[in-house]
Amino acid sequence: SSVSSDKATQETPSYACQRRTPLHHHNKEIVDALQILALSASFQGSEARYLGFTRAASVLKCLPFTLQSAEEVKDLQFCGGHSKTVIQEILEDRVCREVEMVKNSEHYQSMKVGFKVLTGIFGVGIRTADKWYRDGIRSLSDLNEIEGKLTGEQKAGLLHYTDLQQPVTRDEAERVEQLVKGALQSFVPDVQVTMTGGFRRGKQEGHDVDFLITHPNEEALNGLLRKAVAWLDSKGSILYHHIKGRSHNFARSSTMDGHETCYAIFALPNACPEKSPDAGTIQPDLDKSPPRNWKAVRVDLVVAPYSEYSYALLGWTGSKHFERELRRFSLQVKKMSLNSHGLFDIEKKCHYPATSEEEIFAHLGLLYLTPSERNA
Numbered sequence: 001s002s003v004s005s006d007k008a009t010q011e012t013p014s015y016a017c018q019r020r021t022p023l024h025h026h027n028k029e030i031v032d033a034l035q036i037l038a039l040s041a042s043f044q045g046s047e048a049r050y051l052g053f054t055r056a057a058s059v060l061k062c063l064p065f066t067l068q069s070a071e072e073v074k075d076l077q078f079c080g081g082h083s084k085t086v087i088q089e090i091l092e093d094r095v096c097r098e099v100e101m102v103k104n105s106e107h108y109q110s111m112k113v114g115f116k117v118l119t120g121i122f123g124v125g126i127r128t129a130d131k132w133y134r135d136g137i138r139s140l141s142d143l144n145e146i147e148g149k150l151t152g153e154q155k156a157g158l159l160h161y162t163d164l165q166q167p168v169t170r171d172e173a174e175r176v177e178q179l180v181k182g183a184l185q186s187f188v189p190d191v192q193v194t195m196t197g198g199f200r201r202g203k204q205e206g207h208d209v210d211f212l213i214t215h216p217n218e219e220a221l222n223g224l225l226r227k228a229v230a231w232l233d234s235k236g237s238i239l240y241h242h243i244k245g246r247s248h249n250f251a252r253s254s255t256m257d258g259h260e261t262c263y264a265i266f267a268l269p270n271a272c273p274e275k276s277p278d279a280g281t282i283q284p285d286l287d288k289s290p291p292r293n294w295k296a297v298r299v300d301l302v303v304a305p306y307s308e309y310s311y312a313l314l315g316w317t318g319s320k321h322f323e324r325e326l327r328r329f330s331l332q333v334k335k336m337s338l339n340s341h342g343l344f345d346i347e348k349k350c351h352y353p354a355t356s357e358e359e360i361f362a363h364l365g366l367l368y369l370t371p372s373e374r375n376a
């Protein structure tokens, strides 16, 4: 009937990949609060509560107006139960007591520290940060005391903690891009390098800089990442790196991705300062150690064969929640398995090649969303 179809069009679609989620929205205070509870839930190992708060926050990011009253919350998807009480408390009191308690709790605060020291290899952060907490580690100095037991990556994260805690600006991301392109192009002049992740979605800062590397001739990609990283390393631009080789034996239907990936910490040289008129007239202070002229920046480099490039681009542009929802939609609604390599139709038992992100959305029967509309 027309009544039910009217109602259907007013409802928020269930999956975040069916909605346009802009970077800037109208309910920042509430969204931030829900995201703190989501992070805290994941720190406690509760995936279900993490998803509940994340979905509520994600729905609010799409609202075209600022919530004013508790009354407006009752028809919103995924905004019932616990999320609803949080939203209502913020609307009425401006703060939510639970959120304030979580923010100040020892577990949340030390998990955040532990999490940051782990420089971000996907998925392994929470388990290790929680183990450190259970071992009584509460601060950076506690971590320093067990330094001998840390992996190389964790040591690097600890050593460069102060820098890695600072957000990476767009200007810094662009200077990393020049470094990365220069290194790759010195081996393959027409290699294609694309900045992905949050910066591609329009964010002005991020926790790292993500790049996707490809070339129409797949031979040109053989050994390229290792050579370029070794070259950058020899110039002193790399503080830490770990290369994960391409895995050829992953199942196409699984959600595991197997592209060759480099997780790195770069020493990014500072931007050239504007020359001040009296530069050079100041006497150097010999008692002071020279100012550091670089900043540690987390960088992810991913190599995808040309045939998988569009899937890898879609998979590495995020957001994390958008990607999760896209894969869930594919599986539950379309009976298709999506990852950064391709799309597999489980019932028809076939793969769908794609040469653009638009084609992938079309294969899934979804309205195309530009990267800046994927900030779910």
Ligand code: GTP
Residues within 6 Å of the ligand: 121, 122, 196, 197, 198, 199, 203, 205, 206, 207, 208, 209, 210, 257, 315, 316, 317, 318, 319, 320, 323, 340
């Ligand atoms: P910030 O870096 O915090 O600004 O946000 P971001 O959206 O760029 O996050 P991040 O760099 O963590 O990840 C970018 C995208 O790559 C997200 O969609 C993730 O889902 C995806 N991603 C991150 N790590 C991995 C990984 O190890 N494997 C795969 N396949 N995807 C990953």
Ligand code: MN
Residues within 6 Å of the ligand: 197, 198, 206, 207, 208, 209, 210
């Ligand atoms: Mn990123």
Ligand code: MN
Residues within 6 Å of the ligand: 197, 208, 209, 210, 300
């Ligand atoms: Mn990343």
